[in-house]
Amino acid sequence: MTPQIKANLPKRTVSIIGTGSYVPEKVMTNADLEKMVETNDEWIASRTGIRERRIAAKDEATSDMAAKAALAAMEDAGIKGEEIDLIILATITPDHFMPSTACLVQTKIGAMRAACFDISAACSGFLYAIEIAQQFITSHTYNTILVIGVDKLSSIVNWKDRNTCVLFGDGAGAAILRHRAHGHGVIATRMGSNGNLADLLSVPGGGSACPITAENAHLELNYIKMEGRETFKHAVTNMVESAKQVLDDAGLKSSDLACVIPHQANLRIISAVAERLDVPLERVMVNLDRFGNTSAAAVAIALDEANRTGRMKVGDYVLLVVFGGGMTWASSVIQW
Ligand code: UT7
Numbered sequence: 502m503t504p505q506i507k508a509n510l511p512k513r514t515v516s517i518i519g520t521g522s523y524v525p526e527k528v529m530t531n532a533d534l535e536k537m538v539e540t541n542d543e544w545i546a547s548r549t550g551i552r553e554r555r556i557a558a559k560d561e562a563t564s565d566m567a568a569k570a571a572l573a574a575m576e577d578a579g580i581k582g583e584e585i586d587l588i589i590l591a592t593i594t595p596d597h598f599m600p601s602t603a604c605l606v607q608t609k610i611g612a613m614r615a616a617c618f619d620i621s622a623a624c625s626g627f628l629y630a631i632e633i634a635q636q637f638i639t640s641h642t643y644n645t646i647l648v649i650g651v652d653k654l655s656s657i658v659n660w661k662d663r664n665t666c667v668l669f670g671d672g673a674g675a676a677i678l679r680h681r682a683h684g685h686g687v688i689a690t691r692m693g694s695n696g697n698l699a700d701l702l703s704v705p706g707g708g709s710a711c712p713i714t715a716e717n718a719h720l721e722l723n724y725i726k727m728e729g730r731e732t733f734k735h736a737v738t739n740m741v742e743s744a745k746q747v748l749d750d751a752g753l754k755s756s757d758l759a760c761v762i763p764h765q766a767n768l769r770i771i772s773a774v775a776e777r778l779d780v781p782l783e784r785v786m787v788n789l790d791r792f793g794n795t796s797a798a799a800v801a802i803a804l805d806e807a808n809r810t811g812r813m814k815v816g817d818y819v820l821l822v823v824f825g826g827g828m829t830w831a832s833s834v835i836q837w
Contacts, residue, residue, distance in 0.1 A: 515635040516686040517676045517835065519578025522805035523569035524555040524672040524792060531667070538663040545667045550768025554670025554793030556655045562596045563673075567651040568609035570673035570801070574647065575610065577808075578677040582611035585677075586643035589633055590619045591626025591797040593704070593826070594653045606649065615647070623702070624764050624825025625692070626650055626797035627674065628833055631821075632690040634678045649675045650797035657704055659724035668766070669725070670793035674801020685816060685836035689750035691743045692831040698735060702727045702826040732828075736770050739830040741777045744822045747832040751818075755780050759817035759837075762807055764824050765789035765799040774822065786812065796825065813837040 530553045531542035545551055557566060567590060575582070590603035603617035622629040627650030634646040651673035658666050678687075706713050706722025713723050740763065748755060755778045763771050765788060775785050786803045795802060800823050806812075813819055815837060822832040 512639045513641065513680040514684055514686045515638045515678055516681040516684040518679050518681060519574045519576070519580070519677040520675065520805040520808045521570045521573025521575070521577055522672065522674040522798075522802040523566050523573065524802065525557040525561060525566065527556045527558065528553050529556050534667050537660060538666060540663045540667055548769070549668060550787070550789055551668065551793045552790045555672055557653050557671040563592055563594050563651050563653045564596045564602045564605035564609060566653065566671065566673035567602060567606045567649045567675070570651065570675040571606060571610050571647055571649055574675035574677050580645065580677060583614055584645050585612040585615045585647050587634070587637060587646045588612060588615045588617040588649070589630040589646065590617070590649040590651065591622060591630045592619060592651050593621055593623050593626070593796060594656055595619055602651070612647065622825065622829045623827055624766065624794070624796045624799060625823045625827070625829035625831045626825070627801045628690070628821055628823045628831035629692055629829070631676065631678070631687065631833060632692060632831065635687045635690070638678060638680050644679060646678045647675060648678060649673060650799070650801035652796035652798050654725070654794075654796055657723065657725050659721055662724070664729060665725050665727055668794050670795050672792055672795040672798040672802050674798045674805050676801065676804065688834045688836055689747050690831065690833040691747045691750065692829070693739060693743055694827050694829045696827065698828040701732050701735070701828065733767065733770060735828055736766065736824040737773045737777070739828070740764070740770070740774045740822045740824050740832070743830050743832040744774070744778055744820060747834050748820070751834040753818055753834060757818050758784065758820050759814070760784055760786060760807055760812050761820045761822065762786040762800055762803045763822045765792065765803060766794045766824070
């Protein structure tokens with residue numbers, strides 16, 4: 502049984518005490534894609550900023566990537582599996598519908614005291630999970646929470662559709678959250694959704710609404726479908742809007758930010774968001790050139806890279822901002 506620490510105590514600050522990430526070994530370049538669909542490096546690089554992405558091995562499941570990222574985060578935080586009270590895993594590519602991928606990760610990392618569940622918020626999942634975790638810690642329900650953003654998008658990409666297959670990659674990122682006396686941490690978070698726009702970015706088949714059968718298999722409904730241009734517009738608008746709201750909640754200006762870590766979908770989206778927030782690109786974390794869009798993992802991998810490369814110093818203000826299918830979006834201001 503997981504201990505419940507709940508009590509009528511004052512709210513607590515929540516710090517990220519460790520980060521980790523993992524990307525598969527196999528690199529797929531734009532030149533590789535030229536051999537698969539009618540596209541070229543110039544189009545992909547100039548329209549998206551992506552040059553290569555990582556692709557998981559056939560026998561490498563979402564839980565395998567998640568466990569590796571989690572172990573790296575635990576090492577960074579200096580904690581053991583037994584110290585973890587809760588695992589929240591964000592993905593749209595679970596190993597199975599049941600059990601949750603979080604439960605599979607629990608076994609792989611030896612966190613047998615933890616309660617475990619998955620959440621589904623597409624590319625926004627990692628920040629949604631951070632917000633859920635911080636609510637549990639603030640309320641004294643749990644002390645130490647592992648949050649994972651992970652996706653094996655290669656398993657739901659239509660490799661014949663040039664509109665989507667050039668955009669995505671596989672990977673995992675993780676963070677350990679814990680209350681730290683006198684520590685810095687998550688200052689404010691805003692989450693938003695608009696289900697009216699659900700059809701702009703979806704996997705139409707394979708769920709209960711449209712199971713894949715022998716009769717409909719040829720329609721290839723179990724792959725990502727996206728209206729790119731419309732998604733692009735909503736991404737920019739909602740990322741800017743939620744970032745402004747969360748900065749306002751935190752009582753900060755964009756000039757106070759040492760680092761902005763956005764969802765890694767398209768360099769043109771990132772540039773438009775940075776420009777509208779009046780943040781110079783040098784202060785924005787970009788790694789989509791190497792990893793493409795890894796959905797729930799993207800901002801988590803970028804956070805880990807920013808942490809390990811010393812882009813954030815203790816006390817710095819950092820903005821994380823994401824957007825994805827649902828549609829969903831979220832922004833968080835963290836004091837590092
Ligand atoms: O992670 C969740 C959030 N996701 C996003 O935010 C993604 C948002 N959308 C985008 O990033 C962009 O819309 C894309 C990168 C997907 C597409 O860029 P775009 O500048 O919006 O291009 P488009 O869809 O308007 O297509 C322009 C042209 C079309 O040809 P026509 O109709 O003008 O003749 C496409 O058929 O580019 C063509 N095209 C391609 N050409 C070469 C589309 N994909 C490719 C390709 N290679 N891979």
